[in-house]
Amino acid sequence: MDNRVILDIQSVSKHFGALKAVDQVSFWVEQGEIVGLIGPNGAGKTTLTNIVTGDLKKTEGQVFFKGQNISHLQPFQIARIGLTRTYQIVKPLEGMTVEENVLVGSLFGRVDRKNDLNKGRKKTREIMELVGLDKKKDLLVSDITLPDLKRMEFARVLAMDPEVVFLDEVMAGLNPSEVEEASELIKRIREDKRLTIIYIEHIMKAVMGISDRIIVLHHGKKICEGSPKEVCDNPAVIEAYLGKRYAKEMINK
Amino acid sequence: MNITEKKINMNKTIILILALILLFILLPRFISGYYVRIFTAIFMYATIAQGFNLMSGYMGYLPFGNVMFFGIGAYVTAIFMGKGFSFVCALLLAALAAVLTSIILGFPVLRLRGHYFAIATIGMNGAIMSVVQNTTEITGGAMGTTLPIIPRAPGIVYNYFYLAMFTLMVVTTMVMYLVIHSKFGYAVRSIKANEEAANSMGINTTYTKITAWAITALFTSIAGALYGYWMSFIAPEEVFDVMISVNTIVMMLIGGAGTILGPIIGAFIIETVSEFAWSGFMEYHLAALGIATIIIVFFVPRGVIGSLGSMIRNKKMALPKKVGESNG
Numbered sequence: 001m002d003n004r005v006i007l008d009i010q011s012v013s014k015h016f017g018a019l020k021a022v023d024q025v026s027f028w029v030e031q032g033e034i035v036g037l038i039g040p041n042g043a044g045k046t047t048l049t050n051i052v053t054g055d056l057k058k059t060e061g062q063v064f065f066k067g068q069n070i071s072h073l074q075p076f077q078i079a080r081i082g083l084t085r086t087y088q089i090v091k092p093l094e095g096m097t098v099e100e101n102v103l104v105g106s107l108f109g110r111v112d113r114k115n116d117l118n119k120g121r122k123k124t125r126e127i128m129e130l131v132g133l134d135k136k137k138d139l140l141v142s143d144i145t146l147p148d149l150k151r152m153e154f155a156r157v158l159a160m161d162p163e164v165v166f167l168d169e170v171m172a173g174l175n176p177s178e179v180e181e182a183s184e185l186i187k188r189i190r191e192d193k194r195l196t197i198i199y200i201e202h203i204m205k206a207v208m209g210i211s212d213r214i215i216v217l218h219h220g221k222k223i224c225e226g227s228p229k230e231v232c233d234n235p236a237v238i239e240a241y242l243g244k245r246y247a248k249e250m251i252n253k
Numbered sequence: 254m255n256i257t258e259k260k261i262n263m264n265k266t267i268i269l270i271l272a273l274i275l276l277f278i279l280l281p282r283f284i285s286g287y288y289v290r291i292f293t294a295i296f297m298y299a300t301i302a303q304g305f306n307l308m309s310g311y312m313g314y315l316p317f318g319n320v321m322f323f324g325i326g327a328y329v330t331a332i333f334m335g336k337g338f339s340f341v342c343a344l345l346l347a348a349l350a351a352v353l354t355s356i357i358l359g360f361p362v363l364r365l366r367g368h369y370f371a372i373a374t375i376g377m378n379g380a381i382m383s384v385v386q387n388t389t390e391i392t393g394g395a396m397g398t399t400l401p402i403i404p405r406a407p408g409i410v411y412n413y414f415y416l417a418m419f420t421l422m423v424v425t426t427m428v429m430y431l432v433i434h435s436k437f438g439y440a441v442r443s444i445k446a447n448e449e450a451a452n453s454m455g456i457n458t459t460y461t462k463i464t465a466w467a468i469t470a471l472f473t474s475i476a477g478a479l480y481g482y483w484m485s486f487i488a489p490e491e492v493f494d495v496m497i498s499v500n501t502i503v504m505m506l507i508g509g510a511g512t513i514l515g516p517i518i519g520a521f522i523i524e525t526v527s528e529f530a531w532s533g534f535m536e537y538h539l540a541a542l543g544i545a546t547i548i549i550v551f552f553v554p555r556g557v558i559g560s561l562g563s564m565i566r567n568k569k570m571a572l573p574k575k576v577g578e579s580n581g
Contacts, residue, residue, distance in 0.1 A: 093446030
């Protein structure tokens with residue numbers, strides 16, 4: 001196997017009764033790539049993420065991370081070897097401040113970069129500054145807005161020092177200028193931290209602008225994979241997701 | 254400036270705490286045996302409430318059956334002292350037994366959440382009580398069993414237990430403080446905040462939960478051991494009484510769940526009130542406790558310490574905002 005491949009998903013399926021939420025999906029991700037994962041609602045994007053991060057048990061298939069089979073591992077074990085995620089529906093640690101949320105990420109997270117409390121606090125401060133949350137660090141998570149919560153989840157994930165991150169709809173609920181800002185932030189941090197990102201998103205402009213490669217899911221199946229342009233040209237993708245007019249607009253841009 | 258101010262505040266707090274500790278060590282010289290016994294009970298309940306506080310106030314699991322460790326502590330001590338072991342040996346064995354029990358039971362029970370967990374622990378407490386009641390040859394059965402009496406004047410003996418319980422409470426509180434302010438403490442609090450998120454952030458939730466319960470079991474069982482030796486007679490229905498759990502939970506709530514001093518304040522309030530106000534009409538004790546719980550949950554959900562804390566925090570937060578605005 002090509003040793004630049006960091007995450008290798010091999011014919012993974014998840015069945016809920018008769019429903020095949022994820023059906024024989026295979027793809028790989030190279031180190032440092034940003035891979036967009038798109039598809040209509042219910043296409044299986046989040047289910048696939050849940051499987052890879054261990055939140056959900058799969059029906060069949062294998063997942064390899066840096067050559068290690070992680071199919072049987074629990075979420076905390078997967079987080080400790082450097083693969084993590086944000087949640088589509090944010091999961092802040094209620095009752096804690098924004099800073100404490102990020103601190104927990106830095107204290108746990110990747111096991112070979114473990115921090116004690118002092119190091120963790122220092123790292124937390126750096127990351128809060130990086131994502132622009134330093135002025136809100138002492139607020140309780142219940143007192144900040146959704147965009148800030150998403151920012152905090154992203155900061156928390158960064159604090160864990162992962163190699164691969166699944167970003168599950170981090171742009172949802174943001175207005176166009178915020179989307180632009182967040183895209184810049186993600187690009188900058190990717191360079192900075194040499195992150196590999198699997199980027200799940202509905203906002204096409206954001207996905208197209210940021211991704212090296214795009215994978216399209218529909219009814220649990222992978223229907224297309226390629227560069228943003230190839231994906232926009234693909235008839236199956238236009239049929240299932242983009243619509244003709246939108247695809248044309250995208251290509252013209 | 255800020256750091257030195259903080260340090261001065263820290264030093265003030267430490268001096269205050271040391272002064273209080275000294276006061277309580279000397280107190281038995283000045284009060285009657287009756288009050289010495291009341292204070293001993295307060296220290297005991299505060300210790301048990303600290304256990305609930307770690308499990309519930311900080312971790313979000315309510316182990317109603319925690320009294321099982323109290324009972325185990327008392328009974329294992331009684332059994333081994335009956336065999337001629339010294340109190341310290343018997344106490345250590347009792348603590349070991351309780352910790353092992355918490356670990357063994359923790360694996361299946363801590364998979365449950367919310368009410369299911371609370372009810373499962375009550376069931377386990379009932380099961381252990383039944384075993385104690387029905388193994389008459391070892392435990393003395395439902396009739397109860399005696400522990401050796403210290404051959405000294407009762408006043409001196411009561412002072413011993415006063416000091417022992419007080420030490421236990423102080424040590425328990427100090428350990429809880431260290432636990433909560435450690436990395437492990439963040440894992441514990443994350444579980445209350447959102448267990449799934451905690452797990453996905455690399456926290457081994459099963460290990461964390463079981464360890465927290467084992468710490469709780471350790472201190473609760475030592476309280477039980479001291480209680481048994483203090484009373485020199487124990488019966489299953491008394492030391493495995495779920496009402497001990499209920500009482501201490503109310504104490505934790507009144508004082509402030511999820512605060513270090515809350516359980517102690519709560520124990521003082523509830524024990525004093527029940528001693529002086531409720532002793533006149535015992536039959537209403539439970540009703541009053543129930544009503545008190547409802548009132549707390551509705552009106553002061555964060556307890557005495559919690560409410561004070563947020564008042565102070567609000568004041569503090571109001572200041573830096575202004576400073577921040579003028580800077581930015």
